[in-house]
Amino acid sequence: MIRIILPPHLRTLAQIGGDVELxxxxxxxxxxxxxxxETRYPMLRGTIRDQVTHQRRPFLRFFACEQDLSHDPPDTPxxxxxxxxxxxxxxxxxxxxx
Amino acid sequence: MSRVRVLVGxxxxxxxxxxxxxxxxxxxxxPFFGGWEIYHVKGSPADPDRLxxxxxxxxxxxxxxRSSDGGKTWEPVGNKFAYEGVxxxxxxxxxxxxxxxxxxxxxxxxxxxxxxxxxxxxEDAALFRSTDGGQAWSELPGLRGHGTGPHWQPGAGGMxxxxxILDPSNPDRIFIAxxxxxxxxxxxxxxxxxxxxxxxxxxYIPNPTAEVGHCVHHIAMHPSRPGVLFMQKHWDxxxxxxxxxxxxxxxxxxxxxxxxAIDVHAHEPExxxxxxxxxxTEHYPPEGKLRVYRSRTGGNxxxxxxxxLPQGDCYVNVLRDAMAVDLLDSCxxxxxxxxxxxxxxxxxxxxxxxxxxxxxxxxxxxxxxxA
Numbered sequence: 522m523i524r525i526i527l528p529p530h531l532r533t534l535a536q537i538g539g540d541v542e543l544x545x546x547x548x549x550x551x552x553x554x555x556x557x558x559e560t561r562y563p564m565l566r567g568t569i570r571d572q573v574t575h576q577r578r579p580f581l582r583f584f585a586c587e588q589d590l591s592h593d594p595p596d597t598p599x600x601x602x603x604x605x606x607x608x609x610x611x612x613x614x615x616x617x618x619x
Numbered sequence: 620m621s622r623v624r625v626l627v628g629x630x631x632x633x634x635x636x637x638x639x640x641x642x643x644x645x646x647x648x649x650p651f652f653g654g655w656e657i658y659h660v661k662g663s664p665a666d667p668d669r670l671x672x673x674x675x676x677x678x679x680x681x682x683x684x685r686s687s688d689g690g691k692t693w694e695p696v697g698n699k700f701a702y703e704g705v706x707x708x709x710x711x712x713x714x715x716x717x718x719x720x721x722x723x724x725x726x727x728x729x730x731x732x733x734x735x736x737x738x739x740x741x742e743d744a745a746l747f748r749s750t751d752g753g754q755a756w757s758e759l760p761g762l763r764g765h766g767t768g769p770h771w772q773p774g775a776g777g778m779x780x781x782x783x784i785l786d787p788s789n790p791d792r793i794f795i796a797x798x799x800x801x802x803x804x805x806x807x808x809x810x811x812x813x814x815x816x817x818x819x820x821x822x823y824i825p826n827p828t829a830e831v832g833h834c835v836h837h838i839a840m841h842p843s844r845p846g847v848l849f850m851q852k853h854w855d856x857x858x859x860x861x862x863x864x865x866x867x868x869x870x871x872x873x874x875x876x877x878x879x880a881i882d883v884h885a886h887e888p889e890x891x892x893x894x895x896x897x898x899x900t901e902h903y904p905p906e907g908k909l910r911v912y913r914s915r916t917g918g919n920x921x922x923x924x925x926x927x928l929p930q931g932d933c934y935v936n937v938l939r940d941a942m943a944v945d946l947l948d949s950c951x952x953x954x955x956x957x958x959x960x961x962x963x964x965x966x967x968x969x970x971x972x973x974x975x976x977x978x979x980x981x982x983x984x985x986x987x988x989x990a
Binding site: 564 | 679680681682695699701
């Protein structure tokens with residue numbers, strides 16, 4: 522199972538108590554994780570990436586295994602530790618504004 | 620006995636304020652959607668327990684929330700706002716072409732007759748409609764596509780479609796307003812549109828009497844006289860007696876005619892309210908005195924309403940969607956401030972008192988009068 526950590530506002534929106542655990546079919550990539558996440562929680566569509574272009578929203582970043590993966594192509598395979606569930610895929614809101 | 624429900628959108632959540640017809644004691648519920656900007660909350664005239672809220676965030680984008688129990692519980696509905704066809708360009712602040720990009724919904728206007736039909740005014744300016752309770756949204760592209768779109772430009776708050784008025788006497792007639800493009804009218808239920816800005820004069824654009832480019836801040840209409848419109852422009856308070864075909868200035872005795880909010884008394888179609896703001900660079904009341912101005916003559920002659928409002932050291936603003944009226948026999952007037960106060964008057968504006976004093980900055984106020 523893939524583990525995903527969401528920003529608090531998105532956990533509230535999707536009524537999720539803690540981390541998300543998802544089964545992902547095929548290659549584990551940013552795109553496949555977000556596809557699975559939005560399928561289970563449709564209210565998250567558009568909050569992490571644009572619904573049409575799938576471009577990451579500018580004030581969100583993707584971290585895993587102490588790396589910033591935000592600028593990787595969305596179909597790039599994620600680290601094996603994310604695919605195995607040993608490490609979470611972190612969706613983080615930028616510390617900006619108030 | 621009648622009840623009143625005040626729907627307040629703020630910079631950090633929504634609040635629902637309720638009272639009986641006396642409007643003396645208030646229950647304050649919220650924040651709903653805490654931490655999110657709530658640009659607007661409005662109820663369906665056809666089903667007062669059906670509410671819609673525009674929830675947005677610079678981080679997470681746009682959410683539309685729907686309630687079927689008067690705001691006790693909410694559910695997120697559709698939030699896909701895609702421009703129809705090629706998005707095209709409008710003018711950027713420096714006059715260069717800039718692609719249309721959806722940012723947020725400023726105003727929600729439920730249908731007068733169907734709780735599942737609702738309109739949304741967007742930034743960048745466009746009009747969307749849902750006919751399934753907010754699940755799916757479609758643009759009414761005739762507005763952006765009617766020809767002048769490339770000349771529209773953003774106001775300081777963005778290029779927003781902030782006013783939607785549905786004509787209760789004619790289901791095909793819709794009025795909208797955009798900062799900074801102006802006012803527009805459709806006479807075929809939103810399929811085609813025409814600018815209705817004749818008589819407006821805006822010295823901050825190259826041609827002060829241009830067909831489009833005017834920074835209209837808000838428009839109000841009394842439902843018994845849908846051909847009479849009142850407008851708070853960037854500067855100037857205006858009225859039209861021919862459904863927007865032409866406008867005349869009615870600023871008259873106002874201390875300043877800059878402002879954002881404007882509304883009409885529920886039972887007196889010639890009684891209108893504005894909150895004068897010092898200037899476009901100083902968004903607070905003149906002399907630090909928070910004064911609502913009332914005209915009982917449809918404009919030009921204005922009186923300050925001050926009883927119960929702070930008359931010193933007050934430097935808040937009242938935004939365009941932050942004033943509303945109830946329908947009780949003694950008409951209630953309500954407005955919210957960027958300082959977090961929501962003021963109410965249960966006697967047509969003669970006296971005021973705060974319902975709440977310390978909310979986040981108020982973005983919008985709507986009122987429902989309930990049986």
